[in-house]
Amino acid sequence: MTVVLAMRCADGLVLAADSQITDADRGLSYPARKLHHLGDHAAWGGSGARAVLSELEGMFDANPTPIVEASDVGHALQDAVVPVLRRHYASFIPEIPGKPAGGATPATFVLAVGYSGDQPFIVDVDPHGLIGRYEEVGFHAIGSGAAMAQQAGSLLAQYRMTERSVDHGVLAAMRTLDALDRTSPSIGGPMNVCRMTPEGARHLDEKEIEQARERVRRWVDLEQRALDELFQ
Template sequence: MTVVLALRCADGLVLAADSQITEPDRGLTYPAQKLHGLGKHAAWAGSGSRAVLYDLEQMFDAQPETIVEASDVGRALQARVVPVLQHHYENFIEDVPGQKTSGATPATYVLAAGYSDDKPFIVDLDPHGLIGHYEDIGFQAIGSGAPMAQQARALLSNFRMNQRPVEYGVIAALRVLHALDETSPTVGGPMDICRITPDGADHLSPDDIDEAGAQVRRWRDLERETLDRLFES
């Protein structure tokens, strides 16, 4: 299971992902980098076929600024992603003689967030090549863990992260990932987070993420203390 989520705050964006890859047909689970830079002011991550994502990573690394600086970032991503998807769809062998059907598929989702001409964007592409824009909504998640991430986001909606600084968005995103890590055996760390402002994209170090984790625990403790006092006269 993969979960990638993008969150908009008052002064920036957060893109976050887990790092666990699960291949049920081969009985394998291993960590892998899912979140990647997209020039100086954006980042992207994907869910689905590792073969497709590898090709996209090579392509995006070769020309990141031409994507982010395009007048329509969604169309710029679409123009590059769709041919790669079509190539893999056309060459995918669904039934392999002598092997059980594994359920493998080239279907892949892409989620990108950042700033283009100082304007924030949250854009995804689905396996059909369709573009979704979520900068106005302020949240999007992809991957098999996306429905649970959406539920977690709804539970945190009263904290109004879209009105708070991006530092709050970092701990909110990490709290969602931690919740999914606790409830799903196929979501796991280390967690990967990119904090993005008009000044640039900052990929958090393991120490930064550990510090954010301490803030998540403090947040939970404060909530518990508040609940303990709820019925005090």
């Protein structure tokens, strides 16, 4: 199971993901990085077929400029992703002799987040090649764990993250991922988090992740204290 989530804050954006890969056909699970650079001011993550995502990673690493400097980031991302999807779909063999029907498919979601100039964007391309824009919504998630992430995002809406700093957004993203980690055995760490402002994108290292997690623990403790004192 995969979850990649994006959040808009007052002064920046956050993109975060777990790192658990599940290979149902082989009965395996293993960690792999799901967030990647998209130039200096953006990042992207994906869920679905690893071959598709690996090909896109090579393309985006080699030349992110046509996407992040496009007049319409959504259409530019679509123009890059859809031909790769079509090529893999065309080669997909749905039924293998001697094996039960079903199994992995090349269906893939891509979520890109960052700044084009000084304008923030949260854009996804779904397995049908359709574009979604979520800058105004302020929250989006993809992957098989997306429904749980969306529910967690709704529960966090009371904290008005779109009105708070990107540092607050990092904590909200971390709290969401850790909650999903506790409730779903197929979502797991280490967690990947990227914070973005108009000045640039920065992927948090292990020490910064742990510092964020410690602040989340303090956040939870403060909530518990508020509840304890609510009727005093």
